[in-house]
Amino acid sequence: MFSFFVIPFCLGVVLLLGISVWKYIRWIRGFDKRQQVIIRRNIWSWRFLPAIWEAFREGLLHWRITKHHLLLGYMHRSLAFGWFLLIVVGAVQAILACPGGHPFYVAIFFNFFEPRSERIVHFAQAPFYANLMDALLIYVLSGLCLAAFKRVWSRPLGMRQTTHHNLIDRIAKLSLWCIFPLRLLAEGATAAIYGNGGFLVTGVGALMAAMGLDNEIFEYHLWVLYSLALGTFFTLMPFTRYMHIFTEIFLIYFRQLGLRETVRKDGYTLFELSACSRCGICIDGCPIHDPLGIHDTQGVYMLQNIRNKDVWKQAERIADNCLVCGRCSTECPVQIDLEGIRRQVRAKGKEAIDKSQSYGYLKSVHPFNAMGRIGYFGGCMSHLTPSITESMERIFRAAGQDYWYMDKERTICCGRPLLQQGFVRQAEELRRRNSELIAQSGVTMLVTSCPICYQSFTKEYHLAIPVMHHSEYIAQLLKEGRLQVTPSEQRIAYHDPCELGRGCGIYEAPRTVLQAVGELQHTRQEREQSLCCGINLGDTVISGTQQAQVRDRAYENLVEGQPDTIATACPMCKKALARGGDTPVRDIAELVAEKMK
Amino acid sequence: MNKFGFQISRPRSINMDLSDDGRREQLLEEVPSYRLCIGCGGCTATCSAGQFTNFNIRRSHTALACNQTEGLAAQLDSCMLCGKCMLVCPRGVNLRGLIIRMRQMLGRV
Ligand code: SF4
Ligand code: SF4
Ligand code: SF4
Numbered sequence: 001m002f003s004f005f006v007i008p009f010c011l012g013v014v015l016l017l018g019i020s021v022w023k024y025i026r027w028i029r030g031f032d033k034r035q036q037v038i039i040r041r042n043i044w045s046w047r048f049l050p051a052i053w054e055a056f057r058e059g060l061l062h063w064r065i066t067k068h069h070l071l072l073g074y075m076h077r078s079l080a081f082g083w084f085l086l087i088v089v090g091a092v093q094a095i096l097a098c099p100g101g102h103p104f105y106v107a108i109f110f111n112f113f114e115p116r117s118e119r120i121v122h123f124a125q126a127p128f129y130a131n132l133m134d135a136l137l138i139y140v141l142s143g144l145c146l147a148a149f150k151r152v153w154s155r156p157l158g159m160r161q162t163t164h165h166n167l168i169d170r171i172a173k174l175s176l177w178c179i180f181p182l183r184l185l186a187e188g189a190t191a192a193i194y195g196n197g198g199f200l201v202t203g204v205g206a207l208m209a210a211m212g213l214d215n216e217i218f219e220y221h222l223w224v225l226y227s228l229a230l231g232t233f234f235t236l237m238p239f240t241r242y243m244h245i246f247t248e249i250f251l252i253y254f255r256q257l258g259l260r261e262t263v264r265k266d267g268y269t270l271f272e273l274s275a276c277s278r279c280g281i282c283i284d285g286c287p288i289h290d291p292l293g294i295h296d297t298q299g300v301y302m303l304q305n306i307r308n309k310d311v312w313k314q315a316e317r318i319a320d321n322c323l324v325c326g327r328c329s330t331e332c333p334v335q336i337d338l339e340g341i342r343r344q345v346r347a348k349g350k351e352a353i354d355k356s357q358s359y360g361y362l363k364s365v366h367p368f369n370a371m372g373r374i375g376y377f378g379g380c381m382s383h384l385t386p387s388i389t390e391s392m393e394r395i396f397r398a399a400g401q402d403y404w405y406m407d408k409e410r411t412i413c414c415g416r417p418l419l420q421q422g423f424v425r426q427a428e429e430l431r432r433r434n435s436e437l438i439a440q441s442g443v444t445m446l447v448t449s450c451p452i453c454y455q456s457f458t459k460e461y462h463l464a465i466p467v468m469h470h471s472e473y474i475a476q477l478l479k480e481g482r483l484q485v486t487p488s489e490q491r492i493a494y495h496d497p498c499e500l501g502r503g504c505g506i507y508e509a510p511r512t513v514l515q516a517v518g519e520l521q522h523t524r525q526e527r528e529q530s531l532c533c534g535i536n537l538g539d540t541v542i543s544g545t546q547q548a549q550v551r552d553r554a555y556e557n558l559v560e561g562q563p564d565t566i567a568t569a570c571p572m573c574k575k576a577l578a579r580g581g582d583t584p585v586r587d588i589a590e591l592v593a594e595k596m597k
Numbered sequence: 598m599n600k601f602g603f604q605i606s607r608p609r610s611i612n613m614d615l616s617d618d619g620r621r622e623q624l625l626e627e628v629p630s631y632r633l634c635i636g637c638g639g640c641t642a643t644c645s646a647g648q649f650t651n652f653n654i655r656r657s658h659t660a661l662a663c664n665q666t667e668g669l670a671a672q673l674d675s676c677m678l679c680g681k682c683m684l685v686c687p688r689g690v691n692l693r694g695l696i697i698r699m700r701q702m703l704g705r706v
């Protein structure tokens with residue numbers, strides 16, 4: 001059972017395996033020391049079970065993409081799962097048909113060898129398998145048609161923009177797209193001559209004969225082309241986006257083991273870079289893509305730039321130009337830690353100026369004894385919106401809560417704005433000082449009005465006390481009956497702040513509070529899809545005018561239902577939106593303080 | 598010392614020989630919105646770091662634009678990048694971008 005045409009395919013498989021194993025070993029050795037410890041500690045645990053399930057669900061069924069858009073999910077699934085089934089069913093078919101064993105390529109080129117080799121026997125379910133393989137081929141081809149259609153018109157598949165791929169990706173894609181039609185034609189030609197194969201290829205073979213093609217001449221050439229397409233695709237795979245097919249499985253497993261991005265680019269980052277399928281789902285939602293025409297910073301392009309090492313310098317610039325609104329990482333079906341990677345690139349550019357001894361002056365802030373009270377941390381931005389902090393103080397008093405307003409006079413930044421820009425050491429210094437002050441004060445809980453601080457305290461600090469955003473805190477007071485409000489008729493549209501919603505997953509608490517004081521409206525883009533207010537501290541490149549353009553989008557979305565009030569839960573969003581038009585913008589703390597009994 | 602909530606800058610003189618427009622041009626190229634600055638000092642008035650030290654952000658960016666870089670790098674290190682200045686600026690100057698680029702420029706010297 002051999003024919004010369006199988007050589008390109010076999011060569012491709014050998015190269016693919018060799019290069020990927022070499023790459024993966026190199027990357028794993030490049031893991032951070034602590035990551036390696038985590039791997040060693042967890043490798044013999046049950047965690048591979050959920051990893052297998054997730055790899056099946058995401059790698060083959062493309063569940064998250066399906067949730068994003070049904071038809072797009074179908075397209076990805078039919079290609080991935082369809083091809084997978086073609087290989088598996090083909091292997092089963094070959095095993096059943098060759099009781100004496102067979103070379104591995106026979107499973108792939110079964111229809112070619114079936115009529116030619118006496119070692120292949122006719123088994124009872126043979127026609128069933130032949131038809132099943134044809135049905136699967138239709139499944140894959142339907143996905144392929146959708147993929148080709150998407151290149152021309154992507155809207156029906158839920159995408160306004162598709163990714164711009166580089167040359168090698170395009171060549172690999174071309175070879176991938178050739179594989180299945182060539183298989184259909186090759187099997188069709190064989191079917192026309194030998195009468196084997198299922199309903200589809202028999203039909204295609206008959207059609208080819210009816211069109212006057214001499215199948216005897218074409219058959220072998222078609223098999224050669226099919227094998228060449230496979231060989232080309234497999235050889236190119238390790239150097240293109242298609243490597244994501246294997247890498248995603250590893251990434252899912254590593255994530256289950258507990259690995260995360262660290263401050264520096266390491267082996268784990270290389271896995272994430274390679275796991276991006278360049279699907280382009282991260283492009284459409286980006287608030288600076290359309291309004292500002294910035295087309296190089298979205299997840300897919302940033303990763304592409306990092307992979308392309310020679311434009312590292314450029315990657316830094318590109319990485320700086322992003323609001324860190326989290327929209328892309330929330331939508332990414334591979335759940336790549338885009339923010340973590342972006343921070344690494346930013347940090348690389350700041351290494352020389354990121355000093356660890358910048359804030360000696362903070363020693364002048366003396367600890368305060370607030371034993372047993374709760375601490376209130378307004379945050380820098382709340383100092384610019386005193387109505388929020390005043391409302392919070394009124395709420396504390398109304399609830400009979402003993403509190404200590406930590407940063408009433410002077411405020412020490414929580415450190416997140418620095419961290420976002422890649423100033424790792426400086427941010428740590430601020431965190432250290434704040435942690436000391438909080439620990440020494442003896443407060444039992446921390447409430448903050450700023451979602452940036454909230455995210456910082458919950459994710460970067462390791463405080464021994466609970467931390468709450470004021471929306472959660474007020475919701476709790478209302479629930480416990482410690483605070484009573486008078487409901488009103490006012491229609492309220494709520495703006496989800498990036499840092500609170502996508503950043504910390506707090507969507508419900510502010511809504512519960514708002515329902516108590518007015519009538520909450522729905523907006524077209526809310527919760528995970530909420531639009532950035534534009535002032536977000538993530539971006540240090542765009543100008544004030546550009547920020548206003550981003551804000552206008554968010555504002556339009558909010559006023560669509562003509563609300564009486566726009567509510568938000570972030571001092572910065574409040575400031576930004578208030579400049580957007582005439583509708584009054586209030587923080588939920590203000591709305592509650594106003595309506596308190 | 599009495600705290601009045603504001604500080605008065607010491608009298609300073611500008612040495613024209615030290616002045617070099619190159620710095621300013623470079624800064625404007627990297628942060629075009631700096632062109633809009635009217636020197637109002639709003640940024641300094643609100644500055645978080647300025648509440649603890651005598652760091653003066655308006656003085657810092659004006660000094661760099663005049664190529665007076667002495668002691669500037671250390672001054673700028675005290676900025677916490679909190680962004681208050683940017684929100685207060687009436688002209689929409691991208692101050693955080695400006696501060697980072699200034700620090701990078703000074704770091705390169
Ligand atoms: S980053 Fe995620 S969403 Fe964007 S192209 Fe890659 S896999 Fe798709
Ligand atoms: S974080 Fe937001 S602004 Fe940045 S690339 Fe993603 S979607 Fe665009
Ligand atoms: S607030 Fe703006 S305009 Fe005023 S001095 Fe500062 S940067 Fe210049």
Ligand code: SF4
Pocket residue numbers: 640643644645646647654675676677678679680681682683692693
């Ligand atoms: S970002 Fe820096 S200069 Fe601006 S207010 Fe904050 S500490 Fe002051």
